[in-house]
Amino acid sequence: MKDEAEQTFWHDENLPYIEARSACNSYACYEKHTHPTLSIGVVEEGISKYHHQRFSKTIGSGSIVIINPEEVHSCNPKPNEHWAYKMFNIDPCWLAELQGEMTEGVEKYAPFSVVHSDDKFLYESIRSLYHFLLARNEVIEKEIRLIQFFSTFLHRFGGAEFKISDSNGNKKLQLARDYIADNCTSKLSIDQISKASDLSGYYLIRAFKRKYGLTPHAFQLDQRVNLSKMMLKSGMNLAETAFAAGFSDHSHFHLCFKKRVAATPRQYQEQVSGKAY
Template identity: 35%
Template sequence: MPYMELRSITDGRAVCYAPHSHSQWSLGAITKGHSTFLCRGDQHTVTAGTLVVINPNWVHACNPIHDQPWAYLMLYIDTPWLTKLRYEAGLLTEPCWQDISTVTINDPRWYTGYRRMTECLMDAGRALLEKQSMVVEYLTALMCELADQDAEPLARAPRHFQELAAYLRDHSAEDVSLDTLCDHSGYSPGYLVRAFRLHFGLTPHAYLINCRIQRGQQELKRGRPIAEAAHSTGFSDQSHFQRTFKRLVAATPKQYRQSLLNQQIHTADGQ
């Protein structure tokens, strides 16, 4: 099931996220305690029994409250796969992603169904077909439930800022300077940084680092050694890559790669 990842955190006090975004659509369950959930500029307090919904590329962060214990399960679904699921279910008029306005779900039925699905995914003794079927069944039902809750899209960034974001994505492995971005856009440094954050939720530098980590995750999924992944994504050394990766992903590259290997082993055992 290469289109999804599942992360289990049993002690959220040890995990602190910087604001970041994912290319995937994410659905998480708070399984113990409570925490703060920052999404699209709004802060929510979420407690055990709450589901959180994060659209692709929405800047967010979830962190402990005054070192109080909390735990969660987070499912990351590849956006093209979920888009196809929604389209084939008749929930989209065209196979293009549409954001969902719901940020938190407090209905116990959906929480219970989520826990049942994730327990199945983490059980090495369950068959692959059973896992795939449960995921499709649950997500199709949830997408139908949320079908009329399309989010108001973020105001489309002006063309120059779209081009700057694309430039940062295309050159994320390079040492891009603010002077270069100003030369490309014609904007002053102060205006460029303020306006970029307004449109994308991150400064140009934070956006570039976020792109590097996303690329790093893809490199590790392809089986690249950590040192090679660090070099190919633009980090000066492996330790810098590891620190930044943990700050945004809440796992070291080694832990992330090992979790992917464990998923592959469980899938093979299930077959």
């Protein structure tokens, strides 16, 4: 009797342009089909037959498949053998916006010419991105990670160039920095910061880090920790401080604080106040 397959489907309403799925110990087979999204997947276990339009290849662990919207394809394990894989489905309109931000003159989705790769770095990056998206990270962290990943992906396989024009100027980056600082306790998104500073998400992430040395989210965490230090000095208890400073829970507060202060919130409060809370 075949072992039961494990399947996971992931979608976040705050990130409507991407969904993911994974399968482990799967014997399931697919007929040739199409879908309206760009699909990028990795084979983690087993041997499978990959058909893509007129392309056909036997692939195994470490392989990456890249399928443009509406392209006919199938990928199935060998008969009576199981396989494991992870797959992303990405809205081509969202990707087209990123392509346009990276490359002048691109106004609509530009298909990829590569349909298969054994690039080890990309393989591990896809697996890492999958686990990051399914973990309990804030939406802004996931947005940054997605833009960083697909910027690199477009550079490697789509011919897009990494361009940061100074025409936007430092004033808009300062607006972004001020907006984050003023709203550091809120659950911000890249889209909110982009609108407040009139910058594209791609430009914001790359130029912000180049200018300030931190991603927008890392800067936001710094602001939260600095705010929490003031609260702790005033005598506010740890649980109230964590909530008021915008942290999702006490463990997240404890971890971020210790990374930046080299002491726990309790240790810091006891030292600066001379009291135990």
